[in-house]
Amino acid sequence: MAKAGICTVGVAGGTGSGKSTIAREIASSLGRDSVLILPQDSYYRELGSLPLAERAAINYDHPDALDWPLFREHVLRLRAGESIDKPVYDFRTHSRLPETAHVEARPLLILEGILIFHDPALLRAMDIKVFVDTDADVRLLRRLERDMQERGRSFESVTRQYLDTVRPMHLAYVEPARRCADIIIPGGGRNRVALDMLITRLRSLLADQAAGPPLRS
Numbered sequence: 001m002a003k004a005g006i007c008t009v010g011v012a013g014g015t016g017s018g019k020s021t022i023a024r025e026i027a028s029s030l031g032r033d034s035v036l037i038l039p040q041d042s043y044y045r046e047l048g049s050l051p052l053a054e055r056a057a058i059n060y061d062h063p064d065a066l067d068w069p070l071f072r073e074h075v076l077r078l079r080a081g082e083s084i085d086k087p088v089y090d091f092r093t094h095s096r097l098p099e100t101a102h103v104e105a106r107p108l109l110i111l112e113g114i115l116i117f118h119d120p121a122l123l124r125a126m127d128i129k130v131f132v133d134t135d136a137d138v139r140l141l142r143r144l145e146r147d148m149q150e151r152g153r154s155f156e157s158v159t160r161q162y163l164d165t166v167r168p169m170h171l172a173y174v175e176p177a178r179r180c181a182d183i184i185i186p187g188g189g190r191n192r193v194a195l196d197m198l199i200t201r202l203r204s205l206l207a208d209q210a211a212g213p214p215l216r217s
Contacts, residue, residue, distance in 0.1 A: 005209045006079045008109045008125055009202065012117045012177055013132030014170050015061075016142030018188020022132060022198075023112045025189055029199045034206060036078065036106040040113020042087050043071040048095035055094035061169035063118050072121050078105045079125060091151040107206055114170075117177035127205075130198065131181035134188045136167075 009026075011019045020039070027035040045067045047055050058065060067087075074084045085100040116122055117129065140162060147153040178184060185194045 006081065006105060006107060006109050007202070007205050007209060008075070008079060008111065008127050010116050010122070010126040010129045011110060011112045011132065012114065012130070012174070012181070013188070014134065014136070014139050014174050015114055015166055016139035016146070017132040017134040018142075018185075018190070019112050019114075019132050021189030022130070022185065022195060023110045025195055026108075026110060026199055026202060030108060030203060030206065034106055035108045035110060036103065037110045037112055038075065038078070038086070038103075040066065040071070040111070040116050041091075042089050043067045043074075044089055044094075044096075046087075046096045048093075052093065058094070059165045059169065060094075061114065061165050061173075063115055063173060066115065068119055072119065075109070075111065075122060075125055078103070078109050081105045107209060108202060114174050115177075117180045118173060123180060128183065128198075128201070129181045130183045130185060131178040132188050133178065133184050133186045 011023055013019050023037045027037060043066050044060060045065060047058065070087070074086065077084050083102060083104045086103045088097040088099055088101055089095075090097050111122065111126065117131075123129070143162065143166070144155065144158050147158045148155060183194070183198060185191050185198070189195065
């Protein structure tokens with residue numbers, strides 16, 4: 001665990017698997033003042049100088065789409081108890097917004113995203129690694145609903161992207177990363193038994209963290 005006592009949990013899994021649901025459930029159960037969720041989706045590379053058509057054609061499910069140096073820097077700073085200015089990403093324009101979001105470190109840091117197990121430095125920074133395992137048809141339906149309702153995408157564009165890049169990248173990068181996990185949660189946030197066990201473990205870690213090292217005589 002980091003020197004400042006920040007416990008770091010990685011939550012990985014395929015698109016629409018329920019990663020965000022699990023992260024929110026943990027935050028709700030342990031108290032939002034104690035938990036910071038840092039999504040991978042905030043750290044896509046800045047490509048605002050490219051025409052919109054070129055930005056839209058980029059494979060955002062490949063590791064090269066992410067700004068790994070900045071992501072690593074921010075994770076390490078948060079684990080050291082420092083604050084960061086997190087990028088704000090606009091999925092409608094495939095670019096970062098000019099403003100950032102100031103984020104303060106909290107006792108539990110949750111890293112959430114499809115590719116967070118890809119980077120060795122981030123893996124070493126995680127105290128607990130969770131992989132959310134959900135059937136492909138369920139994940140596709142969830143992605144369709146999210147991208148059409150929240151990101152202004154059409155049905156055709158979502159399905160084309162899924163077939164062209166999302167599914168191939170899942171098989172190449174996301175699925176193999178499950179071997180890195182300490183815990184695999186089948187069914188995502190609906191698996192109440194697994195989620196309750198994880199929350200119980202994290203609550204115990206936070207209690208130990210708050211108590212500090214044992215006194216020596």
